Amino acid sequence: xxxxxxxxxRDELVEDIRSGRLSAGDKLPTEPQLAERFSIGRHSVRKxxxxxxxxxxxxxxxxxxxxxxALPRLTxxxxxxxxxxxxxxxxxxxxxxxxxxxxxxxAPDFVAKALLLNPSAKVTESQRITLANDLPVAFxxxxxxxxxxxxxxxxxxxxxxxxxxxxxxxxxDYFRLKTTVHSRPSRPEESKTLKQHPDxxxxxxxxxxxxxxxxxxxxxxxxxxxxxxxxxxxxxxE
Amino acid sequence: xxxxxxxxxRDELVEDIRSGRLSAGDKLPTEPQLAERFSIGRHSVRKxxxxxxxxxxxxxxxxxxxxxxALPRLTxxxxxxxxxxxxxxxxxxxxxxxxxxxxxxxAPDFVAKALLLNPSAKVTESQRITLANDLPVAFxxxxxxxxxxxxxxxxxxxxxxxxxxxxxxxxxDYFRLKTTVHSRPSRPEESKTLKQHPDxxxxxxxxxxxxxxxxxxxxxxxxxxxxxxxxxxxxxxE
DNA sequence: GTTCATTTGTGCGTATGTATA
DNA sequence: TTATACATACGCACAAATGAA
Numbered sequence: 001x002x003x004x005x006x007x008x009x010r011d012e013l014v015e016d017i018r019s020g021r022l023s024a025g026d027k028l029p030t031e032p033q034l035a036e037r038f039s040i041g042r043h044s045v046r047k048x049x050x051x052x053x054x055x056x057x058x059x060x061x062x063x064x065x066x067x068x069x070a071l072p073r074l075t076x077x078x079x080x081x082x083x084x085x086x087x088x089x090x091x092x093x094x095x096x097x098x099x100x101x102x103x104x105x106x107a108p109d110f111v112a113k114a115l116l117l118n119p120s121a122k123v124t125e126s127q128r129i130t131l132a133n134d135l136p137v138a139f140x141x142x143x144x145x146x147x148x149x150x151x152x153x154x155x156x157x158x159x160x161x162x163x164x165x166x167x168x169x170x171x172x173d174y175f176r177l178k179t180t181v182h183s184r185p186s187r188p189e190e191s192k193t194l195k196q197h198p199d200x201x202x203x204x205x206x207x208x209x210x211x212x213x214x215x216x217x218x219x220x221x222x223x224x225x226x227x228x229x230x231x232x233x234x235x236x237x238e
Numbered sequence: 239x240x241x242x243x244x245x246x247x248r249d250e251l252v253e254d255i256r257s258g259r260l261s262a263g264d265k266l267p268t269e270p271q272l273a274e275r276f277s278i279g280r281h282s283v284r285k286x287x288x289x290x291x292x293x294x295x296x297x298x299x300x301x302x303x304x305x306x307x308a309l310p311r312l313t314x315x316x317x318x319x320x321x322x323x324x325x326x327x328x329x330x331x332x333x334x335x336x337x338x339x340x341x342x343x344x345a346p347d348f349v350a351k352a353l354l355l356n357p358s359a360k361v362t363e364s365q366r367i368t369l370a371n372d373l374p375v376a377f378x379x380x381x382x383x384x385x386x387x388x389x390x391x392x393x394x395x396x397x398x399x400x401x402x403x404x405x406x407x408x409x410x411d412y413f414r415l416k417t418t419v420h421s422r423p424s425r426p427e428e429s430k431t432l433k434q435h436p437d438x439x440x441x442x443x444x445x446x447x448x449x450x451x452x453x454x455x456x457x458x459x460x461x462x463x464x465x466x467x468x469x470x471x472x473x474x475x476e
Numbered sequence: 477g478t479t480c481a482t483t484t485g486t487g488c489g490t491a492t493g494t495a496t497a
Numbered sequence: 498t499t500a501t502a503c504a505t506a507c508g509c510a511c512a513a514a515t516g517a518a
Contacts, residue, residue, distance in 0.1 A: 281505090281506065300515075
């Protein structure tokens with residue numbers, strides 16, 4: 001009924017990983033070697049490897065080879081009180097959020113809309129990347145009104161915590177007002193930043209944080225590796 | 239620097255769609271025709287079409303041809319009180335949820351765990367499919383303890399509403415206890431059911447509904463077309 | 477109901493480009 | 498610089514699904 005020659009090698013590799021014959025970091029045979037071993041064409045080998053790379057099981061690197069990935073899916077909780085550290089540390093992975101770049105710019109369209117600013121307002125943009133076990137899982141930017149939160153990035157960088165930084169502006173409490181999630185194919189720069197195969201899609205998360213009365217404080221747009229995260233929403237009233 | 243011959247045709251088609259030269263439902267030239275027009279190989283044509291199909295912009299159908307898709311992304315709100323109709327109707331799309339199949343089975347592992355049942359307990363399984371403008375956007379199953387909710391499927395089918403059905407068991411209120419979302423490549427049957435290209439990923443949503451005191455009532459696992467939905471989480475206290 | 481033309485799907489072979497060590 | 502290994506691209510052949518004759 002079905003041909004799918006390439007599935008033979010795909011299944012073989014999955015079984016090798018499952019059984020432990022291949023483990024994280026191992027280098028696979030080269031494409032021509034696999035082609036010969038399974039008596040199929042190199043195109044079919046590539047199709048099988050590509051399918052596994054899309055699931056995040058393999059990392060294919062031009063000029064180096066193809067390697068087995070660890071594939072530990074992180075769980076990230078979205079809720080009324082979203083806090084990064086509380087979210088990821090419980091699972092025993094080392095998580096690091098790094099500030100990559102900070103700018104003072106005219107508010108992009110979606111930012112002005114989210115923060116209810118006029119289109120020419122200035123905002124601070126903080127670009128951050130999140131690494132879990134030294135592997136990038138997400139990157140993106142958050143935006144704050146420059147007038148209302150002068151030096152936000154600098155204070156945030158010193159204090160190391162968004163909650164603490166808000167306190168310096170007299171804000172004792174804030175919450176996640178709105179979050180949207182959708183999936184799309186990754187763009188070349190994105191797959192490069194996330195160090196993942198170009199065919200692995202990304203999850204785009206747009207969010208708005210606000211005061212208890214609903215006044216928006218900041219918004220963010222974060223790109224997650226679709227293969228490396230599971231989102232959870234729990235409705236506990238903390 | 240880079241060749242990427244196939245991007246020429248990709249960009250051309252995107253522009254054709256954007257400008258309106260191609261609109262939803264239109265049939266594209268055949269692959270050999272496109273190959274000749276752009277003076278590239280058929281493989282490159284296929285790579286371009288595949289990329290557009292992954293975004294949900296094209297529908298590629300063996301034996302028929304390749305067509306432009308409408309690409310209206312639905313917005314589905316996940317919150318404390320998740321109700322399908324309230325969710326989708328506001329956007330002016332016709333939504334239809336159909337019961338496909340109902341069974342009385344021994345609780346699968348993940349169901350027993352979610353509903354706190356012992357592994358040999360019986361549950362009712364309701365398989366449903368959701369169509370928006372006659373296009374499938376999601377399908378999946380929900381599970382109820384057969385002992386606690388006898389004839390659940392039958393009553394639900396007659397009443398047409400889950401909320402109403404719960405009332406017949408004396409349950410006046412329930413809420414969404416937990417929701418998880420992750421992305422993965424679609425399996426062949428899934429892409430067939432969703433009538434989408436095999437390379438479009440799916441979003442897997444697992445959910446548990448419960449009584450106000452936290453007692454689980456039901457759980458579900460729904461497969462969404464990743465190209466056709468955006469999830470939103472709003473933290474309004476209704 | 478069967479046949480047949482059309483169109484996409486799968487697979488092989490080959491050549492050449494490009495990143496890595 | 499050189500060798501290795503993956504990336505892109507062309508051409509060809511045949512399989513499988515569709516729809517119309």
